[in-house]
Amino acid sequence: MATETASAAAPGAPSEDFVSLEAGLDALESAAPARSPWWRRVLLAKIVPPVVAVVALLLIWDLLVFAKVKPAWVLPGPADVWDELTSQWSSYQVGQAVWDSVSRGIIGFAISVVVGTVLGLTIARIPVLRAAIQPILSGLQSLPSVAWVPIGIMWFGIDDATVYTVVLLGAIPSVAIGLIDGVDQIPTIYTRVGRNLGARGISSARYVLFPAVLPGYVSGLKQGWAFSWRSLMAAELIAVSPKLGPGVGQVMAEASDNNDMAMAFGALIVILIIGIGINAVFFAPIERRLLRSRGLAKS
Amino acid sequence: MTTTAAVGAAQTTATPTAVRLSGVTKTFGKDGVPVLDGIDLAVAPGEFLCLLGASGCGKSTLLNLIAGLDPVTSGSIEVEGGHAALMFQESALFPWLTAGRNVELALKLRGVRDRAERRAEAQRLLGLVRLGGAYDKRVHELSGGMRQRVALARALAQDSQVLLMDEPFAALDAITRDVLHEELVKLWQETNLTVVFVTHNVREAARLGQRVILLSSRPGRIAREWRVEIPQPRRIEDAAVTELTREITAELHKEISRHGN
Numbered sequence: 428m429a430t431e432t433a434s435a436a437a438p439g440a441p442s443e444d445f446v447s448l449e450a451g452l453d454a455l456e457s458a459a460p461a462r463s464p465w466w467r468r469v470l471l472a473k474i475v476p477p478v479v480a481v482v483a484l485l486l487i488w489d490l491l492v493f494a495k496v497k498p499a500w501v502l503p504g505p506a507d508v509w510d511e512l513t514s515q516w517s518s519y520q521v522g523q524a525v526w527d528s529v530s531r532g533i534i535g536f537a538i539s540v541v542v543g544t545v546l547g548l549t550i551a552r553i554p555v556l557r558a559a560i561q562p563i564l565s566g567l568q569s570l571p572s573v574a575w576v577p578i579g580i581m582w583f584g585i586d587d588a589t590v591y592t593v594v595l596l597g598a599i600p601s602v603a604i605g606l607i608d609g610v611d612q613i614p615t616i617y618t619r620v621g622r623n624l625g626a627r628g629i630s631s632a633r634y635v636l637f638p639a640v641l642p643g644y645v646s647g648l649k650q651g652w653a654f655s656w657r658s659l660m661a662a663e664l665i666a667v668s669p670k671l672g673p674g675v676g677q678v679m680a681e682a683s684d685n686n687d688m689a690m691a692f693g694a695l696i697v698i699l700i701i702g703i704g705i706n707a708v709f710f711a712p713i714e715r716r717l718l719r720s721r722g723l724a725k726s
Numbered sequence: 727m728t729t730t731a732a733v734g735a736a737q738t739t740a741t742p743t744a745v746r747l748s749g750v751t752k753t754f755g756k757d758g759v760p761v762l763d764g765i766d767l768a769v770a771p772g773e774f775l776c777l778l779g780a781s782g783c784g785k786s787t788l789l790n791l792i793a794g795l796d797p798v799t800s801g802s803i804e805v806e807g808g809h810a811a812l813m814f815q816e817s818a819l820f821p822w823l824t825a826g827r828n829v830e831l832a833l834k835l836r837g838v839r840d841r842a843e844r845r846a847e848a849q850r851l852l853g854l855v856r857l858g859g860a861y862d863k864r865v866h867e868l869s870g871g872m873r874q875r876v877a878l879a880r881a882l883a884q885d886s887q888v889l890l891m892d893e894p895f896a897a898l899d900a901i902t903r904d905v906l907h908e909e910l911v912k913l914w915q916e917t918n919l920t921v922v923f924v925t926h927n928v929r930e931a932a933r934l935g936q937r938v939i940l941l942s943s944r945p946g947r948i949a950r951e952w953r954v955e956i957p958q959p960r961r962i963e964d965a966a967v968t969e970l971t972r973e974i975t976a977e978l979h980k981e982i983s984r985h986g987n
């Protein structure tokens with residue numbers, strides 16, 4: 428064992444200028460640009476562009492109608508659709524239909540979240556189960572859930588059970604897969620840090636795994652909602668019966684029976700607005716907040 | 727605790743040690759070649775030890791064993807207080823928490839129940855690394871050097887006698903690293919911590935360590951050892967540090983060249 432003995436004269440204590448050096452580095456490295464107020468940023472970045480796009484779309488639509496590319500009863504203009512929607516609102520029971528569809532969608536989605544979460548957690552933790560079930564889930568996710576409608580009708584008749592079957596089979600795989608992916612993508616360093624800090628079992632799940640998984644889970648939920656809503660509309664459109672009561676899908680089916688093109692467009696727009704609206708007021712802000720707080724999205 | 731494995735758990739020895747490794751061997755997989763082979767090492771309480779070695783020689787593996795994150799294949803490890811705080815190369819702060827909350831979490835998991843007490847203690851620890859004003863900053867809002875200081879505060883929050891550091895400054899620029907060396911030595915002098923500092927930067931080892939240990943590669947064994955008696959505070963450009971750096975580097979090069987033929 429070689430032993431190096433070197434003893435230089437200790438240089439004069441440098442500790443004070445290092446403090447100011449450090450302060451300078453910190454200031455240089457974290458200089459934040461001045462920001463405009465948040466409402467202005469949201470307005471400019473999140474609200475103005477889509478509004479402009481929608482207005483542009485309406486203009487193009489109106490131009491096409493004005494140019495008479497198709498007869499008016501095949502391609503009604505935006506104004507015709509608006510008129511039809513407002514004047515026939517009550518005869519088509521649109522208000523009731525929206526309410527019923529949205530509540531079905533939310534109930535179906537809520538059940539999917541519970542089942543999908545339990546399923547996803549179980550599968551993520553048990554390798555054998557995972558090997559067995561994950562391919563099936565992926566398959567289910569890519570299967571258009573309309574395909575279940577005829578089967579559901581044969582099983583349950585035209586009934587709420589049919590609608591929920593279709594919604595659940597559409598949404599559960601998304602929620603479960605989002606969760607499984609989220610668990611897979613937890614960097615191992617986080618769990619190791621957690622263990623070194625003393626997190627075990629429940630505390631590890633609560634303080635490390637859960638927050639680490641959250642972004643993947645939320646995007647799974649978001650997709651799950653899109654699938655719920657899509658499946659619901661498909662089911663309502665095909666399974667029309669007085670037993671089921673009104674629904675936006677039924678409104679469209681009824682418009683189609685009446686050859687009422689303007690109302691069909693109206694129903695389409697209502698479906699679109701609900702889908703976009705729920706995403707915009709619910710999922711998008713949660714997701715944005717999550718990503719921004721972790722520095723994963725530009726604010 | 728899993729830090730003490732199989733052989734002779736409760737040996738009482740005459741000289742006190744903060745960390746004692748006896749015949750530690752580590753093999754990954756069933757029949758791979760050992761990454762670490764028969765490491766015997768005693769670290770005295772309050773010592774600043776630098777572990778030096780080429781890339782892939784098993785430095786991180788050794789720290790993970792001491793921290794109890796992985797089991798030893800054979801041999802035993804004893805750590806004063808049963809637990810060592812580990813600081814990783816990347817800051818490994820949790821990005822969903824603020825700087826202050828990261829430190830607080832360590833306190834909470836250590837068993838500090840009272841919220842106000844945790845907050846005050848976290849604030850004090852951030853103050854120690856001169857980041858008192860960064861409590862509510864998000865991790866991504868901090869520079870690399872500031873993140874490592876928060877990580878250091880978090881490691882201190884674990885209240886272990888032994889602090890293990892795995893190339894904590896490797897990703898930083900030279901100026902920042904220089905400042906953090908100074909910071910770390912100051913903290914070490916004030917706290918009486920035992921530090922095991924892993925690096926592949928020879929100059930860094932000569933700048934910081936009271937003792938420098940050179941690990942060989944494949945298998946990892948202790949190749950040489952230097953006791954450094956240059957008093958702190960040192961500076962990275964000191965002649966004595968440079969001289970020692972040259973000597974260790976020569977030895978390291980010899981060690982690495984052995985593998986080429």
Ligand SMILES: Nc1ncnc2c1ncn2[C@@H]1O[C@H](COP(=O)(O)OP(=O)(O)OP(=O)(O)O)[C@@H](O)[C@H]1O
Pocket residue numbers: 754755761779780781782783784785786787788926
């Ligand atoms: N979990 C693992 N499974 C299999 N092999 C591993 C594992 N972890 C490390 N190794 C191997 O052990 C050897 C030592 O790895 P280690 O990370 O300890 O090296 P190191 O000295 O820290 O290197 P570096 O300076 O690059 O950080 C490497 O050859 C690596 O491939």
Ligand SMILES: [Mg+2]
Pocket residue numbers: 785786787892
């Ligand atoms: Mg390493």
